[in-house]
Amino acid sequence: MDEWKLAMALLLTLSALRTSSSYRYASDDLRIDCGSSLDQTKPQPETYLKWKTDENFIKTGQNKLLPTNHTPAQLNTLRFFPKGRKNCYSLPLFTQYYKFLFRAGFLYDNYDGLSKPPSFHLEIDGHFWANVMTSLSEEPVFHEFLYIIQEKQATVCLVRTNDDEVPFISSLEATAQLSDSYKFVDNKTALYLHSRINYGAKKNVEQTIGSLDECCNRIWKSKTMPNYLNIHSETVPDGYLFYENTPPWPVMAYAIQAHNVTESIYLTVDLSPKTAVKAYLVLYFMDPIRRFPPNQTSSVEIYVDSVKLAVKDVPTFGSYEDMYHVATLFPVWVGGSVANVTISPAEGSTMGPILNAMEVFSAVDVSEGGRFSDFSALLIVFLHLLFLCLNCCK
Ligand SMILES: *[C@@H]1O[C@H](CO)[C@@H](O)[C@H](O)[C@H]1NC(C)=O
Ligand SMILES: *[C@@H]1O[C@H](CO)[C@@H](O)[C@H](O)[C@H]1NC(C)=O
Ligand SMILES: *[C@@H]1O[C@H](CO)[C@@H](O)[C@H](O)[C@H]1NC(C)=O
Ligand SMILES: *[C@@H]1O[C@H](CO)[C@@H](O)[C@H](O)[C@H]1NC(C)=O
Numbered sequence: 001m002d003e004w005k006l007a008m009a010l011l012l013t014l015s016a017l018r019t020s021s022s023y024r025y026a027s028d029d030l031r032i033d034c035g036s037s038l039d040q041t042k043p044q045p046e047t048y049l050k051w052k053t054d055e056n057f058i059k060t061g062q063n064k065l066l067p068t069n070h071t072p073a074q075l076n077t078l079r080f081f082p083k084g085r086k087n088c089y090s091l092p093l094f095t096q097y098y099k100f101l102f103r104a105g106f107l108y109d110n111y112d113g114l115s116k117p118p119s120f121h122l123e124i125d126g127h128f129w130a131n132v133m134t135s136l137s138e139e140p141v142f143h144e145f146l147y148i149i150q151e152k153q154a155t156v157c158l159v160r161t162n163d164d165e166v167p168f169i170s171s172l173e174a175t176a177q178l179s180d181s182y183k184f185v186d187n188k189t190a191l192y193l194h195s196r197i198n199y200g201a202k203k204n205v206e207q208t209i210g211s212l213d214e215c216c217n218r219i220w221k222s223k224t225m226p227n228y229l230n231i232h233s234e235t236v237p238d239g240y241l242f243y244e245n246t247p248p249w250p251v252m253a254y255a256i257q258a259h260n261v262t263e264s265i266y267l268t269v270d271l272s273p274k275t276a277v278k279a280y281l282v283l284y285f286m287d288p289i290r291r292f293p294p295n296q297t298s299s300v301e302i303y304v305d306s307v308k309l310a311v312k313d314v315p316t317f318g319s320y321e322d323m324y325h326v327a328t329l330f331p332v333w334v335g336g337s338v339a340n341v342t343i344s345p346a347e348g349s350t351m352g353p354i355l356n357a358m359e360v361f362s363a364v365d366v367s368e369g370g371r372f373s374d375f376s377a378l379l380i381v382f383l384h385l386l387f388l389c390l391n392c393c394k
Pocket of ligand 3: 293295296297350
């Protein structure tokens, strides 16, 4: 009899899966304000950024409004999951085989009054995405993943890892990227973001209401560095540049530069909590200053842990033929959780080396497992139970 009940439960699960995936209005820029009951999808003339409530994307969990106000406002509500090991959002997306940036936000803010910020796992299409460790701090935690979706949807799950810790989520975003950006990302390789830094700048660059500087929902964190010159162009154009990875103008118009042509820029990149990773580094170069007299040559050598991996010319602001150069370094094997990146003047360079921005990812192998194996496991269990039932009913 128990087998019958289980088989029926499985049948119901399978039909539930089918109905939930028949619900589609595909999007290429889906922003979900988890736990919110306020639908902001009504047209807002001044913005093209629309946050949706989450009721159409998940059936489980409970909404909660936080006791204090936060910016951005999406962090003011969350959805928590007191029941079940795995609770999943089903995101209908634009088209398959497309690169998407996924970002999940978490702000605990002691919503349950227990002062016990939980830890849990985040998965996408059955692939491990992150170990989420929340805290009592007012700072939200974000996890970002760049991944080619294999179907016209993605499934994002919160997975309980300790019996007494309840997973929750504050925001969930999925934004299509330009197809040729992050060129070594393919069907088997996804990227987990560690940092994306706009050097020499004092203000983050992100896609906000009224700003079209960032095309694709990336957040470029500003960072000035006291040991180097923090330089920028006289005027900062609006919008983004059109070549590799389409960086925003306010990212390329700011940079750090070593004081002179005999000095290097020394940076450490932190890949923790991961260790022994295949890193994916993207460095952006453009001299934001028009030099006078214009007879200078700028080019740089890039070293990771003392190994020279690339040499790049640094074009000058306003050279329209050749606006900026990008060094994409992949795969870079990093033994520990920290790597040393050195930008040195190349031979013939007459200026201190320059760096505008750097993105640090670790590569994630998504060729194995995932949704298909989840489903086939389910199917095998189901067939097994069917077999048992047929036997016991004879
Ligand atoms: C991913 O796989 C699909 C189907 O095999 C293929 O059409 C697509 O071009 C692949 N994309 C990349 C970036 O490899
Ligand atoms: C280059 O800059 C460094 C650091 O500011 C300084 O110690 C060094 O003397 C400078 N070298 C030259 C040739 O100006
Ligand atoms: C650039 O030109 C100026 C003046 O013509 C000269 O003094 C300087 O040495 C030149 N610099 C380089 C790097 O050739
Ligand atoms: C990185 O640089 C620091 C300081 O120079 C050094 O102690 C460390 O061993 C370097 N790490 C690697 C992996 O080369």
